[in-house]
Amino acid sequence: MPELPEVETVRRTLETLILDKTITEVEILYPKIIQMDEHEFSERLIGQKINRIDRMGKHLIIHLDHDVLIVHLRMEGRFFYHPRGTRLTKHDHLCFHLSDGMQLTYHDVRKFGTMHLISQKDYLTQGPLKDLAKEPNEIDFQEFKALIQKRKTEIKAILLDQKVISGLGNIYVDETLFRAGIDPTRLGIHITDLEVNKILDAAKLVLEKAILLGGTTIRTFEAMDGVHGRFQNELMVHTKAGEPCPICGTTIIKTKVKGRGTYVCPTCQH
DNA sequence: AACGAAACCTGCGCGC
DNA sequence: TGCGCGCAGGTTTCGT
Numbered sequence: 001m002p003e004l005p006e007v008e009t010v011r012r013t014l015e016t017l018i019l020d021k022t023i024t025e026v027e028i029l030y031p032k033i034i035q036m037d038e039h040e041f042s043e044r045l046i047g048q049k050i051n052r053i054d055r056m057g058k059h060l061i062i063h064l065d066h067d068v069l070i071v072h073l074r075m076e077g078r079f080f081y082h083p084r085g086t087r088l089t090k091h092d093h094l095c096f097h098l099s100d101g102m103q104l105t106y107h108d109v110r111k112f113g114t115m116h117l118i119s120q121k122d123y124l125t126q127g128p129l130k131d132l133a134k135e136p137n138e139i140d141f142q143e144f145k146a147l148i149q150k151r152k153t154e155i156k157a158i159l160l161d162q163k164v165i166s167g168l169g170n171i172y173v174d175e176t177l178f179r180a181g182i183d184p185t186r187l188g189i190h191i192t193d194l195e196v197n198k199i200l201d202a203a204k205l206v207l208e209k210a211i212l213l214g215g216t217t218i219r220t221f222e223a224m225d226g227v228h229g230r231f232q233n234e235l236m237v238h239t240k241a242g243e244p245c246p247i248c249g250t251t252i253i254k255t256k257v258k259g260r261g262t263y264v265c266p267t268c269q270h
Numbered sequence: 271a272a273c274g275a276a277a278c279c280t281g282c283g284c285g286c
Numbered sequence: 287t288g289c290g291c292g293c294a295g296g297t298t299t300c301g302t
Contacts, residue, residue: 003295032278058296074296076280091280110279112296128297153273162297169295216295238295258274261293 002073004058004135004167005210006229010079011055014062017081022049022099023064030093033106034115035127041117045069045096057132057166061123068123070116071106077113080105133166136203145196148188155191156184156257159199167207171216174238174263176203183269184257209234237263 002010026042028034034041048064055061062069071077080092084103088095094106094115106113116127123129133139147164148155158164159173168176177184179202182195191199210216215229232239236246241254245265255262 006295072296074278075294108279109281110294112279114297151272157273160296171295 002058002077002215003169003172003210004055004207005172005213005231006215007055007058007060007073008211009215009229010073011053011060014060014079015053017102018050018098018104019053020049020051021102022047023096024099025097027088027095027097028093029088029095030111032111033093033108033113034117036117044117056129057135057162058169059128059132061129063120067117067119070118070123070128072114072128073108074110074112074114076110077106077108080107131163133162133164135167136165136200136207139165139200141197141200144200145193148191148196151188153188154184154257155182155186155188155199156260156262158188159203160260165203168203170260170262171235171238172203172206172210175206175236178237178263178265178269179206181268181270184262184264186270237265239263 023045024047026045028038028042031038044067045064048066050062050064052063053060054063058072060071060073062071081102081104084097084101086103086105088105089107091109092105092107093111096104096106098104106115114128118127144165148158151158156173156177159168159176160170174184176199180195180198182191182199210229210231213230213234216231216235237252240252240263243252244250245252245268248265248267250265250267252263252265255264
Protein backbone atom coordinates (compact mmCIF):
# COMPACT_ATOMS: atom_id res chain seq x y z
CA MET A 1 0.00 0.00 0.00
CA PRO A 2 0.24 3.05 -0.27
CA GLU A 3 1.15 5.06 2.74
CA LEU A 4 -0.54 8.30 3.75
CA PRO A 5 0.47 10.40 0.70
CA GLU A 6 -0.61 7.72 -1.75
CA VAL A 7 -3.95 7.31 0.00
CA GLU A 8 -4.43 11.07 -0.05
CA THR A 9 -3.78 11.04 -3.79
CA VAL A 10 -6.36 8.29 -4.23
CA ARG A 11 -8.81 10.23 -2.06
CA ARG A 12 -8.48 13.38 -4.13
CA THR A 13 -8.83 11.46 -7.36
CA LEU A 14 -11.90 9.57 -6.15
CA GLU A 15 -13.42 12.85 -5.02
CA THR A 16 -13.37 14.16 -8.57
CA LEU A 17 -14.93 10.98 -9.93
CA ILE A 18 -17.58 9.53 -7.64
CA LEU A 19 -18.83 12.32 -5.37
CA ASP A 20 -22.64 12.69 -5.38
CA LYS A 21 -23.07 9.44 -7.31
CA THR A 22 -25.42 6.75 -6.01
CA ILE A 23 -24.48 3.09 -5.74
CA THR A 24 -26.94 1.11 -7.86
CA GLU A 25 -25.46 -2.38 -7.72
CA VAL A 26 -22.57 -4.24 -6.08
CA GLU A 27 -20.70 -7.25 -7.44
CA ILE A 28 -18.60 -9.24 -4.99
CA LEU A 29 -16.13 -11.66 -6.52
CA TYR A 30 -13.89 -12.19 -3.48
CA PRO A 31 -15.91 -11.76 -0.28
CA LYS A 32 -12.97 -11.87 2.15
CA ILE A 33 -12.18 -8.22 1.35
CA ILE A 34 -15.38 -7.14 3.11
CA GLN A 35 -15.73 -7.79 6.79
CA MET A 36 -19.37 -8.84 6.84
CA ASP A 37 -21.98 -10.96 5.11
CA GLU A 38 -21.85 -10.16 1.41
CA HIS A 39 -25.61 -9.92 0.98
CA GLU A 40 -25.91 -7.48 3.84
CA PHE A 41 -23.01 -5.48 2.39
CA SER A 42 -24.70 -5.16 -1.01
CA GLU A 43 -28.18 -4.51 0.36
CA ARG A 44 -27.00 -1.76 2.64
CA LEU A 45 -24.90 -0.04 -0.03
CA ILE A 46 -27.45 -0.03 -2.83
CA GLY A 47 -29.33 3.26 -2.96
CA GLN A 48 -26.85 5.21 -0.84
CA LYS A 49 -25.19 8.32 -2.25
CA ILE A 50 -21.50 9.14 -1.84
CA ASN A 51 -21.53 12.42 0.05
CA ARG A 52 -17.95 12.94 1.18
CA ILE A 53 -14.56 11.23 1.02
CA ASP A 54 -12.15 11.71 3.89
CA ARG A 55 -8.92 10.07 4.93
CA MET A 56 -7.56 9.16 8.34
CA GLY A 57 -4.01 7.84 8.31
CA LYS A 58 -3.99 5.29 5.52
CA HIS A 59 -7.76 4.69 5.61
CA LEU A 60 -10.18 6.07 3.06
CA ILE A 61 -13.46 7.11 4.65
CA ILE A 62 -16.37 7.15 2.23
CA HIS A 63 -19.40 8.85 3.76
CA LEU A 64 -22.75 7.60 2.47
CA ASP A 65 -26.30 8.57 3.39
CA HIS A 66 -26.51 6.24 6.39
CA ASP A 67 -23.24 4.37 6.61
CA VAL A 68 -19.53 4.93 6.26
CA LEU A 69 -17.37 2.69 4.07
CA ILE A 70 -13.83 2.44 5.43
CA VAL A 71 -11.30 1.20 2.90
CA HIS A 72 -7.73 0.10 3.56
CA LEU A 73 -5.69 -0.59 0.43
CA ARG A 74 -2.94 -2.44 2.34
CA MET A 75 -0.11 -3.37 -0.01
CA GLU A 76 -1.56 -3.25 -3.49
CA GLY A 77 -5.21 -2.20 -3.44
CA ARG A 78 -6.27 0.10 -6.30
CA PHE A 79 -9.45 1.54 -7.74
CA PHE A 80 -10.44 1.81 -11.36
CA TYR A 81 -13.25 3.95 -12.72
CA HIS A 82 -14.52 2.58 -16.00
CA PRO A 83 -17.71 2.59 -18.08
CA ARG A 84 -20.31 0.06 -16.97
CA GLY A 85 -19.73 -3.29 -18.60
CA THR A 86 -15.96 -3.02 -18.78
CA ARG A 87 -14.66 -6.57 -18.36
CA LEU A 88 -13.37 -7.43 -14.94
CA THR A 89 -9.90 -8.95 -14.85
CA LYS A 90 -8.19 -11.55 -12.71
CA HIS A 91 -7.53 -9.40 -9.65
CA ASP A 92 -10.74 -7.36 -9.62
CA HIS A 93 -12.59 -8.35 -6.45
CA LEU A 94 -15.42 -5.86 -6.05
CA CYS A 95 -17.37 -3.74 -8.49
CA PHE A 96 -19.67 -0.87 -7.54
CA HIS A 97 -22.10 0.25 -10.24
CA LEU A 98 -22.80 3.97 -10.03
CA SER A 99 -25.73 6.14 -11.08
CA ASP A 100 -23.62 7.91 -13.74
CA GLY A 101 -23.30 4.73 -15.80
CA MET A 102 -19.75 4.07 -14.61
CA GLN A 103 -18.33 1.35 -12.39
CA LEU A 104 -15.80 1.65 -9.59
CA THR A 105 -13.72 -1.51 -9.43
CA TYR A 106 -11.55 -2.59 -6.53
CA HIS A 107 -8.41 -4.36 -7.73
CA ASP A 108 -5.91 -6.02 -5.39
CA VAL A 109 -3.36 -8.62 -6.47
CA ARG A 110 -2.47 -9.75 -2.97
CA LYS A 111 -6.02 -9.56 -1.59
CA PHE A 112 -4.80 -7.89 1.61
CA GLY A 113 -7.13 -4.89 1.39
CA THR A 114 -10.17 -4.51 3.63
CA MET A 115 -13.50 -2.72 3.60
CA HIS A 116 -15.69 -2.13 6.65
CA LEU A 117 -19.25 -0.84 6.38
CA ILE A 118 -20.24 0.84 9.65
CA SER A 119 -23.05 3.15 10.68
CA GLN A 120 -22.26 6.88 10.83
CA LYS A 121 -22.76 6.90 14.55
CA ASP A 122 -20.27 4.11 15.26
CA TYR A 123 -17.50 4.42 12.70
CA LEU A 124 -15.02 6.19 14.99
CA THR A 125 -15.55 3.93 17.98
CA GLN A 126 -15.85 0.58 16.21
CA GLY A 127 -13.80 -1.08 13.49
CA PRO A 128 -10.41 -0.06 12.14
CA LEU A 129 -10.44 3.58 13.28
CA LYS A 130 -11.04 2.70 16.90
CA ASP A 131 -7.42 2.89 18.11
CA LEU A 132 -5.89 4.86 15.26
CA ALA A 133 -3.39 7.50 16.40
CA LYS A 134 -3.26 11.02 15.01
CA GLU A 135 -1.18 11.99 11.99
CA PRO A 136 2.21 13.75 12.36
CA ASN A 137 0.80 17.23 11.73
CA GLU A 138 -1.86 17.02 14.43
CA ILE A 139 -0.26 14.76 17.01
CA ASP A 140 0.26 15.91 20.60
CA PHE A 141 4.00 16.11 21.27
CA GLN A 142 3.86 15.11 24.93
CA GLU A 143 1.65 12.13 24.21
CA PHE A 144 3.82 11.01 21.30
CA LYS A 145 7.02 11.39 23.30
CA ALA A 146 5.62 9.35 26.18
CA LEU A 147 4.53 6.52 23.87
CA ILE A 148 8.00 6.33 22.30
CA GLN A 149 10.05 6.59 25.46
CA LYS A 150 8.18 3.91 27.35
CA ARG A 151 8.87 1.28 24.70
CA LYS A 152 11.80 -1.07 24.62
CA THR A 153 11.61 -1.85 20.91
CA GLU A 154 13.29 -0.30 17.90
CA ILE A 155 12.22 3.21 16.93
CA LYS A 156 11.41 2.07 13.39
CA ALA A 157 8.90 -0.49 14.68
CA ILE A 158 7.34 2.15 16.95
CA LEU A 159 6.87 4.61 14.08
CA LEU A 160 5.22 1.91 11.98
CA ASP A 161 2.69 1.32 14.77
CA GLN A 162 -0.50 3.11 13.73
CA LYS A 163 -1.60 3.31 17.36
CA VAL A 164 1.39 5.58 18.05
CA ILE A 165 1.40 7.73 14.92
CA SER A 166 -0.65 7.19 11.79
CA GLY A 167 0.26 7.43 8.13
CA LEU A 168 3.88 6.29 8.09
CA GLY A 169 4.85 3.08 6.32
CA ASN A 170 8.15 1.47 5.44
CA ILE A 171 9.24 4.04 2.86
CA TYR A 172 8.45 7.18 4.83
CA VAL A 173 9.77 5.82 8.10
CA ASP A 174 13.16 5.26 6.44
CA GLU A 175 13.06 8.76 4.97
CA THR A 176 11.94 10.29 8.26
CA LEU A 177 14.68 8.62 10.32
CA PHE A 178 17.31 9.60 7.77
CA ARG A 179 16.28 13.25 7.89
CA ALA A 180 16.15 13.12 11.68
CA GLY A 181 19.62 11.54 11.76
CA ILE A 182 18.49 8.57 13.84
CA ASP A 183 19.46 4.92 13.55
CA PRO A 184 16.28 2.83 13.07
CA THR A 185 17.49 0.23 15.58
CA ARG A 186 17.69 2.68 18.49
CA LEU A 187 15.28 1.69 21.25
CA GLY A 188 12.38 3.99 22.00
CA ILE A 189 13.40 4.21 25.62
CA HIS A 190 16.71 5.82 24.59
CA ILE A 191 15.29 8.48 22.27
CA THR A 192 15.70 11.97 23.75
CA ASP A 193 13.11 14.75 23.74
CA LEU A 194 15.16 16.62 21.17
CA GLU A 195 15.23 13.56 18.94
CA VAL A 196 11.46 13.01 19.24
CA ASN A 197 11.10 16.58 18.07
CA LYS A 198 13.40 15.97 15.10
CA ILE A 199 11.45 12.84 14.17
CA LEU A 200 8.15 14.69 14.23
CA ASP A 201 9.49 17.58 12.15
CA ALA A 202 11.01 15.18 9.63
CA ALA A 203 7.81 13.12 9.37
CA LYS A 204 5.73 16.22 8.71
CA LEU A 205 8.14 17.45 6.08
CA VAL A 206 8.40 14.11 4.29
CA LEU A 207 4.65 13.52 4.21
CA GLU A 208 3.83 17.06 3.15
CA LYS A 209 6.31 16.93 0.30
CA ALA A 210 5.12 13.48 -0.79
CA ILE A 211 1.48 14.60 -0.85
CA LEU A 212 2.47 17.59 -2.96
CA LEU A 213 4.11 15.25 -5.47
CA GLY A 214 1.28 12.69 -5.50
CA GLY A 215 3.06 10.01 -3.50
CA THR A 216 5.81 7.59 -4.42
CA THR A 217 5.63 4.96 -7.11
CA ILE A 218 7.56 1.81 -6.33
CA ARG A 219 6.89 -1.28 -8.35
CA THR A 220 3.20 -1.31 -9.19
CA PHE A 221 1.47 1.36 -7.19
CA GLU A 222 -0.68 3.81 -9.08
CA ALA A 223 -3.19 6.13 -7.48
CA MET A 224 -5.73 5.39 -10.17
CA ASP A 225 -5.28 3.97 -13.61
CA GLY A 226 -2.28 5.72 -15.11
CA VAL A 227 -1.44 8.14 -12.32
CA HIS A 228 2.08 7.82 -10.93
CA GLY A 229 3.52 9.54 -7.87
CA ARG A 230 6.65 11.61 -8.28
CA PHE A 231 8.05 11.42 -4.77
CA GLN A 232 10.38 8.60 -5.78
CA ASN A 233 12.65 11.31 -7.18
CA GLU A 234 12.88 12.76 -3.67
CA LEU A 235 13.82 9.58 -1.82
CA MET A 236 17.14 10.00 -0.03
CA VAL A 237 17.78 6.49 1.28
CA HIS A 238 14.86 4.12 0.61
CA THR A 239 15.77 1.78 -2.31
CA LYS A 240 19.19 3.49 -2.54
CA ALA A 241 21.45 0.67 -1.32
CA GLY A 242 24.93 1.00 -2.82
CA GLU A 243 24.45 4.65 -3.73
CA PRO A 244 26.16 7.55 -1.99
CA CYS A 245 24.34 9.36 0.82
CA PRO A 246 23.14 12.71 -0.56
CA ILE A 247 24.50 14.46 2.55
CA CYS A 248 27.88 12.86 3.27
CA GLY A 249 28.62 10.50 0.38
CA THR A 250 28.86 7.34 2.50
CA THR A 251 27.41 4.28 0.79
CA ILE A 252 23.77 3.64 1.79
CA ILE A 253 23.27 0.16 3.20
CA LYS A 254 20.26 -2.10 3.30
CA THR A 255 19.54 -3.98 6.50
CA LYS A 256 16.57 -5.63 8.17
CA VAL A 257 14.72 -4.24 11.14
CA LYS A 258 11.94 -6.42 12.50
CA GLY A 259 11.87 -8.25 9.21
CA ARG A 260 11.38 -5.10 7.13
CA GLY A 261 13.85 -3.98 4.47
CA THR A 262 15.52 -0.89 5.90
CA TYR A 263 17.84 1.64 4.27
CA VAL A 264 20.26 3.74 6.30
CA CYS A 265 23.27 6.01 6.01
CA PRO A 266 25.68 4.58 8.59
CA THR A 267 27.40 7.96 8.93
CA CYS A 268 24.41 10.30 9.24
CA GLN A 269 22.20 8.11 11.43
CA HIS A 270 23.03 7.39 15.08
C1' DA B 271 1.30 -5.18 28.68
C1' DA B 272 4.56 -5.72 25.21
C1' DC B 273 7.19 -8.21 22.08
C1' DG B 274 8.40 -11.08 17.84
C1' DA B 275 7.10 -14.32 14.57
C1' DA B 276 3.72 -16.08 11.68
C1' DA B 277 -0.11 -15.51 8.84
C1' DC B 278 -2.88 -13.45 5.20
C1' DC B 279 -2.03 -13.57 -0.64
C1' DT B 280 0.22 -13.34 -5.30
C1' DG B 281 3.82 -12.30 -8.50
C1' DC B 282 8.50 -11.36 -9.68
C1' DG B 283 13.41 -11.96 -10.12
C1' DC B 284 17.12 -14.75 -9.08
C1' DG B 285 20.18 -18.90 -9.03
C1' DC B 286 20.53 -23.53 -10.42
C1' DT C 287 11.80 -23.98 -19.35
C1' DG C 288 11.03 -25.20 -14.64
C1' DC C 289 11.60 -25.10 -9.64
C1' DG C 290 12.49 -23.27 -5.18
C1' DC C 291 13.61 -19.39 -2.58
C1' DG C 292 13.39 -14.72 -0.95
C1' DC C 293 11.31 -10.50 -1.48
C1' DA C 294 7.45 -6.79 -1.70
C1' DG C 295 4.64 -0.49 0.19
C1' DG C 296 0.61 -3.42 5.87
C1' DT C 297 -1.78 -5.12 9.61
C1' DT C 298 -3.72 -8.71 12.67
C1' DT C 299 -3.29 -12.75 15.41
C1' DC C 300 -1.10 -15.87 18.27
C1' DG C 301 2.20 -17.63 21.51
C1' DT C 302 5.53 -16.25 24.99
